[in-house]
Amino acid sequence: MAENLFEKLKNSLVKTKKSFSGKIDQLINYSGVYDEDFFEELEEILILSDIGYESTNEIIEKTREIITRENITDKVKVKNTIKSVVRDILKKDEDRHREINVPAVILIVGVNGVGKTTTIAKLANMYKSKGMNVMLAAGDTFRAAAVEQLEIWADRVGVPIIKNAQGADPSSVIYDALQAARSRKTDILICDTAGRLHNKDNLMKELSKMNKIINNSSDHFSVYRYLVLDATSGTNALSQAATFNEVTKLDGIILTKLDGSAKGGIIIPIKNQYHIPVEYVGVGEGMDDLQEFMPEDFAEILFE
Structure with a gap:
């Protein structure tokens, strides 16, 4: 990882580091x-x-096993064992972390307020900076001003x-976006969706319909379904991951607002319980502040 990216990740984890590894x-x-x-x-x-x-x-169990087996008493070695x-x-499920195969459709799901719209803009900016043709689809037609907000970001x-x-x-x-993306030879189509988690039945029907339409185009597009989670929401993020993974099988997670949270450690149970790769993390408000998740760097910074 380039030094400036490592430093951004490091700065975004200051609060988490203080509350967790501190x-x-x-x-x-x-x-x-x-x-x-000690273990209690x-x-x-x-x-x-x-x-x-x-x-x-x-x-706890794995740390206890290693410390007991190797008779570790040195403080630095104890910390390194936990790390x-x-x-x-x-690093679990890292084999599922992969490059986007273009042409691709990325369906972005998540509850309102997690930063879906800005995340879509950052993704679009990132792919565009790599020389790809990107298009957005304003699929959240329920929330007031959602279409207008996405339109501003697209501009x-x-x-x-x-x-x-x-x-x-x-x-x-x-459907219209898929047709347009195909005819314009778009590399990546990023689709916004409504985040009405309080009405699970409607959400399931809506996403099921979207998935059916997208899957009908899977002969042309690779399909990826990413869930956006807010790092500041803590364990609420776990229940959201469970619900959305049940409604639409997720390919990856994007964790936003890492820089404003002391709960960045939520990545650990997300990966451990649901075996969903964390693809990207938001480390700031700038357009370039969306990074690929690097587990080695994350653990190193958390415990340094």
């Missing part, structure tokens, strides 16, 4: 013996950091947008 450092330095009391306190830190019970138990266990969890990035009036059938927008 407390682990204090525990390790305070504890002279790594016994059951470590467990409490992990759970309060929104790591979740399942992932916390895995981290290596966390890093291994973050800023300098990419075309396919839209319809507010309240229109979102699937018809996706």
Whole structure:
């Protein structure tokens, strides 16, 4: 990773590092013996950091096993053991992390307020900067001003947008966008969707209809379904991942607002429980502040 990208990621993890690894450092330095009391306190830190019970138990058990087996008493080695266990969890399913095969359709899902619109703009900007022809589809026809907001971003990035009036059938927008993308030889079509998670039945029907339309074009387009999650939402992000993965099989996750959150560790249970690759992380408000997720760098920064 280029130095400036590494520094951006490092700066975005300051709050998470303080609340997560900072407390682990204090525990390790305070504890002279790594016994059951130590592991109980470590467990409490992990759970309060929104790591979740399942992932916390895995981290505790694997760390305890290594420390006991290798008779580790050195404080630095104890910390490195925890880091290596966390890093291994973050590296799970890395074989599913892949380059986008063009021409491609990217369906962006997520609840309102997680930063879907700006994430779509950042994705479009990133792909355009790589020399690709990008198009947007304004598939969120329910939220007031959603189409207008996406249109503003499309104009800023300098990419075309396919839209319809507010309240229109979102699937018809996706259909029109697919036809336009095919005829214009577009490399990447990024589709916005409504985030009405409170009405799961409607959400399921809507996304099912969209998926059917997109799958009918899969002979021409590679299809990717990305869920946008807000890092500041903590364990709420886990329930969102569960619901959307049930409604539409997810190919990846984009974690936004990492720079404004002390809960960046939520990446750990997301990867561990749902086996969905984290594709990108948002490390700032700038158009270039969307990075590919690098688990090695994330773990290194978290524990340095």
